[in-house]
Amino acid sequence: MTLADLFAGRNVDIQAMQARMRGLMAQEGLPYGQRTKTYNSRLAQELGKWADTQPDGGSMHAALFRAYFVDGKNIGQLDTLVEIANQAGLSGAEARQVLQTRRCREAVDADWQRARALGITGVPTFVANGRGVVGAQPYAVLEQLVLAAGGTPRQG
Numbered sequence: 001m002t003l004a005d006l007f008a009g010r011n012v013d014i015q016a017m018q019a020r021m022r023g024l025m026a027q028e029g030l031p032y033g034q035r036t037k038t039y040n041s042r043l044a045q046e047l048g049k050w051a052d053t054q055p056d057g058g059s060m061h062a063a064l065f066r067a068y069f070v071d072g073k074n075i076g077q078l079d080t081l082v083e084i085a086n087q088a089g090l091s092g093a094e095a096r097q098v099l100q101t102r103r104c105r106e107a108v109d110a111d112w113q114r115a116r117a118l119g120i121t122g123v124p125t126f127v128a129n130g131r132g133v134v135g136a137q138p139y140a141v142l143e144q145l146v147l148a149a150g151g152t153p154r155q156g
């Protein structure tokens with residue numbers, strides 16, 4: 001779906017929203033492309049859940065971020081996700097099998113159920129000790145969330 005269709009009739013300035021995101025990403029040294037579409041991320045979530053069980057699987061999350069937010073790839077397509085798994089250093093064949101059998105469907109369903117129970121309606125949402133912040137936020141806002149929840153200030 002195009003972003004224009006997604007936000008139609010909702011009084012959203014897409015260019016301003018993207019400029020804000022680009023600025024937040026730049027502050028953290030992260031790339032951000034000019035997206036024009038949004039895609040169903042359900043299979044990508046299942047792939048990420050599987051990757052969390054693999055050695056060096058953390059690389060999958062960065063690869064999915066880049067594919068979606070920088071390269072504008074359709075992360076709802078099986079072949080695209082297999083390609084991303086390969087690029088992240090994971091087995092594309094196993095990724096395909098995991099997605100075709102929907103091996104991680106129940107685990108992602110449980111994540112969604114927990115999110116609904118916490119009242120989470122948007123992404124990203126950051127929760128620490130019962131407190132939450134919705135939306136992409138600068139580092140300082142996330143640091144305040146963690147400190148308010150009893151975290152220890154970062155040294156150095």
